[in-house]
Amino acid sequence: MSLLEAGAELDPQAFTITRADLVRYAGASGDFNPIHWSDRVATAVGLPGVIAHGMFTMALVARAVDTWTGPGRTVELGGKFTNPVVVPDDDQGTRLEVAGTVKEVADGLATIALTVTCEGTKVLGLPKAIVRV
Template sequence: MSEQGPVVAGTELPPLELRFTRADLVRYAGASGDLNPIHWSDRVAGIAGLPGVIAHGMLTLGAAGRIVTDWVGDPARIRSYGARFTRPVLVPDDDEGATVLVTATVTGVSDGIAKVDIKAVYDGKGVLGRAQAEVLLPE
């Protein structure tokens, strides 16, 4: 972070490309305990009215937050992070999976705290709404 000069409003964080496969969803289901079959069964996802298996919202949210932790270097500097889920990420049953592009921009800096707006886009559409983090900047 310090190599790029002072952090000011308008500072863009390096973009992050996330890829989710069905295997990732199974691993996350086991780790999180969220075994809802909409995250692994096309049949159940269809019954639920979904066009296919979807990634766990919390998996998407947590992985998208890496854009900030990668930038700041120390996850303990994240004071807050939150978002709303706006669209699901459909994960096909293939080796490619689904790709989510994450970008972020500092929208303000005050008293050593940077506010960072985060955008996560899948298939040309945002999947997180009002995604924002507050980061304690190094002195």
């Protein structure tokens, strides 16, 4: 079966996210919201701890899609943030995993249903990618 045939299961991609990654992303993006670096602030607003930036999470999802299909093929990428990606204050960080199943290939495009989890918990609802084949 070709990598982008309907029904193909794509090899899961795993990413480790540490607090140092969040600091670097904050600097690159300009998003210095303290929920991404301060446990005190994060818990004060009802979060379970410091969380990864949503767009950093989506960038890792995009990296997984590029690994499967090659860079520059993504036409659409989306999903709804349903659970936070909590990043502990240690050197191990947390693990984000992206899996995919090709649902349809038509008119030069493949639709990939994604599963995005952090430590076994789904963090995106209805995530999908549409890519050029």
